[in-house]
Amino acid sequence: MAELLRIEGLVVEREGRAILRGVDLAVAEGEIHAILGANGTGKSTLAHALMGLSGYRPARGRILFAGQDITEKSVTERARLGITLAWQQPASFEGLTVREYLEIARRGGREGPAVEECLARVGLPPRNYLGRTLNDRLSGGERKRVELAAVLAMNPRLAILDEPDSGIDVLSLDDIMEVIRGMNRRGTTVLLITHREEFARAAHRASHLCGGRILKTGDCAEVVRFYKDFCKECASLPAPELEEVGQDEGRR
């Protein structure tokens, strides 16, 4: 499969501290690629940097999308190239209805399915939700589903999904994963950010992010095993050595 996304030596600093410390990653077109890592390892920072959000401009490194260097491109430019992001904690909007939000997404992307269908796919009955506003009265889980519906409506080339499983009840996780598989079958490459092993296992390939670096990329089961074993090892080590372990593992 052709390469859709390539990240080379990406360094992102926040408040004078390096969060991503040289991320290298390649994602093939058409795959679901899981980024697995514990809390605080830089997963969301990676997602934000890929989308080009303010405050996440790389200090070093570059991002290539379909062979084009997009490191300096704005959020809008990236979206119009076919990249979008579903936030881990989506924004709320006063006065903006679910229908309007999904229509915006649909027009801004490659015209995915009708907004009613997008909502139905994420398990929200359209007649109950299209007229509601994206304010705090939607529960966290409902808002996350609307976020996923917006990605479906965009029908992007690359969807960056930042922990789509968080805030979703355990019984619905399989449904959410099926939505992700469905969007992938329709031609969207997915970068699936998660710390849940069972979610990562559903991807085609996975990478383990730790300490701001990708330590391992490969078959999902193998990476999950590495994540479990390595993280247990990490947890028992004092902080300075943790960094050393990360570097050693990264060189393997």
Place this chain on the structure above:
Amino acid sequence: MRDGVERDPSREFAALAEAVERTGGSAAALRNPRIASLVVHQNRVLGLNALPGLTMDAEPLPDGIRAHVEVAPGTVLPDPVHLCFGVLPKEGVQRILATFRIGEGASAQFWAHCAFPNAERVQHLMEASIEVGGGARMAYTEVHYHGPYGGTEVLPKAVIRVHKGGQYVSEFKLVQGRVGLLSLDYVVHLGEGAVAELVAKVHGKGEDRIFLREALHLEGPYARGLVKSRIVLQDRAQAEFTGEAVGIGPYSRGHIDCTEILWGAEARASAVPKLLVVDERAKLTHEAAIGSIDRKELETLMARGLTEEEAVATVVRGLLR
């Protein structure tokens, strides 16, 4: 003039009706004999249509009108009552002295359309006294349509009394055209178990000056009130919001919620909450957010393909809707 239909087919009526359309209202409603309405241009009553259970009187004053609106106890008006106040010339004064009486157990909704489309030096003053009887409900929505010159002074004052178990809901909206000067002063006195919700949405541009004072006096036990303001300021516009709540009745609850968005480096905004708890069992809260539009909201919309300018316009439109 009393109950019954009186219509002035003048061009003023037609021009005001057109302005009503621009506030999102229905001009046809002003001509519909089955819908209650009052149309006033400066100090001339151009149309008045009351219905059974609803009394409306209007008499001219040298610089405006005196109006009395009364809904008989137990009457439930199925459709909104349309009120239209306007000044069409570039200059003029319109003073509205209004009393509203909503009888016990009655329910009525009012849509007020205020149109000053050509104003270069127009003053619109309103002094309203509103009484909502026990168990009654009144909803009052006032939407303004101003021209582009910023020459309007809007000075509405209202004292509202809501008796036991009554409800009063109001929305004031001035988002089309230039504000000019707005000085709004509403005070609501709430009896036992009474409920009030005051919402104001204003979009200031150019040199507009906006002063909003909305106060809840929670006098009866279990009275509840919400004051909510949404203000967007562009260019060099300035706004000062004062939200007051006084918790007198035991177990009364009041909340002040103010959001002011600065959309321009020279715009200025302030918010002053004033909370006074008289009975220790009362509870008052407030929240205020002043600043630029939340970056996350903008970038969420940009990640869906909008430009930054389109994203700002979308957020503002939602906030002021």
